[in-house]
Amino acid sequence: MVPEGRQVFPKFSVLDNLRLGAFHRADRDRLDADFETVFAIFPKLAERRHQKAGLMSGGEQQMLAIARGLMAKPRLLLLDEPTLGLAPIIVEEIELAISRLAGQGMTILIAEQNAAMAMRMAHHLYGLKSGLISLEGTPADLAKSPEIARLYLGT
Numbered sequence: 269m270v271p272e273g274r275q276v277f278p279k280f281s282v283l284d285n286l287r288l289g290a291f292h293r294a295d296r297d298r299l300d301a302d303f304e305t306v307f308a309i310f311p312k313l314a315e316r317r318h319q320k321a322g323l324m325s326g327g328e329q330q331m332l333a334i335a336r337g338l339m340a341k342p343r344l345l346l347l348d349e350p351t352l353g354l355a356p357i358i359v360e361e362i363e364l365a366i367s368r369l370a371g372q373g374m375t376i377l378i379a380e381q382n383a384a385m386a387m388r389m390a391h392h393l394y395g396l397k398s399g400l401i402s403l404e405g406t407p408a409d410l411a412k413s414p415e416i417a418r419l420y421l422g423t
Contacts, residue, residue, distance in 0.1 A: 270337040272348040272379075274329040278322025282313050283323050285332055289339030299339075306335035309365050327358030334365065345369065345380045351385060363389060387411060 277285050286306065290299055307314035309324055310331040314323060321332055330350060349357045350366070365384055370376055370389070380386045386393060387407045393401040396414075403410065410416045 269346045270333050270348065270350065270401070272352060274326070274333045276321040276324075276336070278319060278330050281320055282317045282332055284365075285336050286339050289336035290341075293339075293341060294321075302339055302341075306338055309368065310335055325358075327354050327361070329364075330354060330358070330362060334362070338369075342374075343376045344377065346382075347376065349379060349381065351380065351382050359385065400402050 277288065280288070281305070285317070286303060287299065289304065290296070293299075303317075312328055313331055313335055316328065321329060324332065334347070335351065337347075347366070350362050354362065359382065366376060366378070367389055378386065378390070387410065390407055392406060393404065393410055394401050395410075403413075403416065
């Protein structure tokens with residue numbers, strides 16, 4: 269689970285935050301290989317591996333939060349508002365990383381207000397209104413709906 273608001277440990281380094289993501293794992297001897305895996309996904313984290321998380325930008329902290337979630341070796345990755353409040357260039361990096369993970373077979377459930385991004389990435393979408401599912405379908409199906417375009421895509 270990667271919660272909204274990043275929730276990194278600001279006084280800990282990037283590596284220490286990643287280690288905490290792997291806290292419950294029994295295969296501690298694989299951590300170095302997994303560090304390299306998440307650094308390949310988020311190269312900026314490799315550059316800042318010894319930096320305290322609290323000194324990083326919001327986008328870098330979000331990358332760290334996702335990488336920390338990956339260190340648990342999940343079968344299902346839950347992301348709550350992964351692009352909230354981020355600059356467009358960082359949103360693109362996060363979107364690319366999520367797409368790569370999905371392409372490698374990881375199951376990902378995302379709660380996201382950026383409907384355009386969700387439409388580009390998802391295999392299936394659910395729209396919520398007042399906590400209830402108000403629409404659902406594939407991106408292709410939903411893209412045909414003028415109501416969806418007006419409400420969610422701003423067109």
